[in-house]
Amino acid sequence: MKKEIVKKLREILGSPAVIEDETELLVYECDALTLFKSKPDAVVFPRTTEQVAQIVRLANEHRIPFLPRGAGTGLSGGALAVEGGIIIELQRMNRILSIDADNRFAIVQPGVVNLHISQAVAPYGLYYAPDPSSQMACSIGGNVAENSGGPHCLKYGMTTNHILAIEAVTSKGEIIRLGNAAGETVGMDLIGAIVGSEGTFVIVTEITIRLLQKPQWVKTLLAAFHSVEDCSQTVSDIIAAGIVPAALEFVDAKTIEAVEASVYKAGYPQDAAAALLIEVDGFREGLEETSNAIVEICRRNRSYDVRVAKDDEERARLWLGRKGAFGAMGRISPDMITMDAVIPRTRLPEVLAEIARMSDRYGLAVANVFHAGDGNLHPLILFDGRRQDQVEKIHRMGEEIVKLCVDVGGALSGEHGIGYEKKEFMNLVFSESDLEIMMRVKRVFNPDGLLNPSKIFPTRRACTEIGKHTTTSTAEIGKRVEEVLRGSAR
């Protein structure tokens, strides 16, 4: 990156808030999806919205790509600087600005860690519902970008259902505000479009979130099964009985093996083929009956061990195993790929059986730990990154799993996003027409494509995009040529 630009960034932010040293930049060459790597030219750490706006304006002036980054826990490469440029790291904008317990909302900066919000509002008997497994580390800004989920979104909805208002910096460096603390949409639902746009529409710099009253009572159960089919059937039966669990999580034998060998040891039954972690919450009255009805359904499906957590400590331990499952895989495998696809929940048994067959065929172990209640699969393909033969196979196997899920009427991603990882699969679920319309909306927010480029849209389309621009005006051609040259000039 040109010295002159680095100098200007330092003028905006102060010297220590700009990283351009090659070694230091290594940390930012990927997010939690480590399979793809691309180094940014600089990483900046703004503390205010105005600074973010200034950086964006500077990047526009020099036609440098830029992208926001939160805690870097994303699993689809959303914070990957594919074309280099500037990463705007928002972790230092980490203040909870206000809590309005009376009206049940809070205003927070994007770098606030998800879990810290619930901790801060706990004294008021409130909490923030969406709880991705990475909630101890992930930032709320990243959650907004990805429309993150978590186990409890089965009952309480995804991030999009909890965002009331935002302040953001546009791709051109303007500061805008949208929404209201009542969460009432006025006109078109622009916030609804922005949440989940994976940092390709705007950079969110302040977020007003909905807080919920903590449930009066919670019951957490663990049911063990000797067969995956019985376990899957139980999921369908619970939903069919009209029960709305707060969470309904599936862990298979491989996952249990890893968890029990790790610091997340939760006391999961080690002889089980699969187990369900089930939680119901709400009013204390009636919850016992609901819990009993679930136990009954589990038994009817041949669960050989149903355990109801006796106290908060046991509850916490059961959840620790689930939330730590991804991390625990390190105990049994040097590397893994976390997949994220959604299927109609009734298709669980056949899809899981097919994934098991694939695992045999490719000779790669797969652990399944996922949000069964909403059919959100997370097959974890375990491999050894030092073995080139395995690395090649995981790509093919991953693709086969994605196609399988799409074929049964599913979706490419339930909560991790498309990012860089899954963009080439977009043609599997969307037609050229669908993608063209999405591109139109992207251009409304991000007309020059400088904000977080090379994401979501399949590469084939990105070429068409440039082609379309070049036919519009000579000025556009100049801009595009400059963009193409930008790559080689670096």
Next chain:
Amino acid sequence: MTIDGVSPSTVVRPESIEELAHALASEKGAIVPLGAATQTYFGNPLRRADCALDLTRLSRITEYNPADLTVHVEAGVPLEQLQHALLENNQFLPLDPWNGPRATVGGIAATNAQGPFRATGTIRDWIIGMKVVHVDGQISKAGGRVVKNVTGYDLQKLYTGSLGTLAVIVEVSLKLRAKFQRTATAIARPADESGAAALIASIRNSALQPISCEWTGPENEVLLRFGEHPRAVDWQLKNLPAADWRVLEDADEAAAWEKLRGRYGQLGPLVLRVIGLPATVHEIIKTYRPAAWIAHALNGIVLMQIFDADAIRQIRGKYRAVIEKAPLEVRRKIGTFGLTDTEYELMKKMKEAFDPEGRLNAGRHVDGERN
């Protein structure tokens, strides 16, 4: 048929999405998409109408998967038809828009129609996917058919509430909910406004979680609806704050909510949806002294009958406010949504990206907001 004094010269009633797409591809004039036409009074004044696109024949429930809690319907399916089909499996779509059971799913989505049942959100929170036809006849979809999905942009959210001005909604995928095992409604009539406000404040600060909490005035009636496990409903009824409560169930309960819907129908001719906060509902009522009102008290929203366009301007000086109903001459003078400059600019660009010639519901949304 006449809307805002404009009468379309032709009416097209397509039987299929393909037929509709074909009709749009060949139509060069201004197009007005219509469902059951229960809300044609909503929005900025319609400017032109060459062709009315009647969607009521697109009334098939194309796929219903009870075990997946999802349903896929064509836009012309009336809400009551859908609820009736869902009831067979003890499921429902938890919405009760004021414009009633005759309203179509597409129409409810296009207008973002709402009612008192708001504890689980509005229609945007239940739509998981959408198919639309664009002004040039192009068909596209967004979202998907599963309950949880972050694949691609959530354009279904953008179409929701856009009054058919971006594209014509032709198919909607919805997630569903199991019916409450039991519901009950408690009604009280405090002596005065302060009494009602105090009662609502104590509800807000209690452990109660009503699925609807409405405060109507000037009669000061407070309606609370509970829906949950039967024992949880009982517990909440037992723990109501002190007042002279009347508890209704079954047919009596349904009648009370139907009566409230009638009450909404009587509000007018000028009704404003004022957006405040739960704790400011009383303040809003005290300050602007509406002739009549229905407040979604736990959401901070007050639907109020006011006197003239000046009152709208005055209220908008302090609160966001959408014109819910108003005579044509008022809507000609003042924009329905009261958009901020940022919203206006973004929505205008969005409109231009989808419908550069302004032929879809001309003038109805952002294109008629500022004249």
